[in-house]
Amino acid sequence: MGRRAWLIIAIPAVTLFIAFWLLPMAKLAGLGAATPQGMDVSAYWLVLTQPRYWQSLANTVGLSLAATLATLAIALPVSRFLARHPAFPGRRVLMSLLIFPLAFPGVVVGFLVILATGRQGVLNTLAKAISGEPMVLAYGMAGLFIGYLYFLLPRTIGVLMAAVEGIDKHWLEAAQTLGASPWRRFVDIELPALTSALTAAGAMCFATAMGAFGTVFTLGTKIDVLPITIYDEFTNYANIPVAAALSVVLGLATWAALYIANTLASRSAQRR
Secondary structure (H helix, E strand, O other): OHHHHHHHHHHHHHHHHHHHHHHHHHHHHHHHHHOOOOOOOHHHHHHHHHHHHHHHHHHHHHHHHHHHHHHHHHHHHHHHHHHHHOOOHHHHHHHHHHHHHHOOOOHHHHHHHHHOOOOOOOHHHHHHHHHOOOOOOOOOOOHHHHHHHHHHHHHHHHHHHHHHOOOOHHHHHHHHHHHOOOOHHHHHHOOOOOHHHHHHHHHHHHHHHHHHOOOHHHHHHOOOOHHHHHHHHHHHHOOHHHHHHHHHHHHHHHHHHHHHHHHHHHHHHHHO
């Protein structure tokens, strides 16, 4: 490809990058350095020194990490089963049901969680009928955790299924011939081969959960996670510098997790 052709491709790409990413990010970072009304320090300093913002960040990271680990723990056996049994009855219907949540935005996912675990939900109705005691999980961290699983599982299962299908079956057959048990075949062959896919899927889950807003907003604004804190500062309090600073912190935390995951995945690929 000649120099002129490269310029034809590069100039629009660079222009879009500058206009739609670099300049807005620079503006966002600059707003975070401003001084909020009634304060004598920058918004960054305020965010770093206020315990409530640290608590919000800790809740966000902790919940995202828990949802990521739970998603991987559920998705891995499901993905292995679907990849190893491509022709069992009902597979197409099951795959359609697993993929169906991808069509829903976060607001709908939150509404479904309320219908399942809210005050008038199925779970609460069953709990009252069985024990006489109410059981409401929506509107709090438990409900949000369920919502995260709902929209993270379809994405993760798709990634891991492709990775399982890519494992050389001759390795598994050779190990079986040598007398290795199913558990040993999984630990010694499948798990190392799936490390990169698990890392990538985990990073995707974590980043998605960190920035999820629609589900959180539907379940209740009293949930103390960073997207809601940013929304409150921007919309309810018109505290734009603090909202911008918190947005930068959220972006950096997510980027750091993705960078670590990419590094681990690269090292795992080099060892293989």
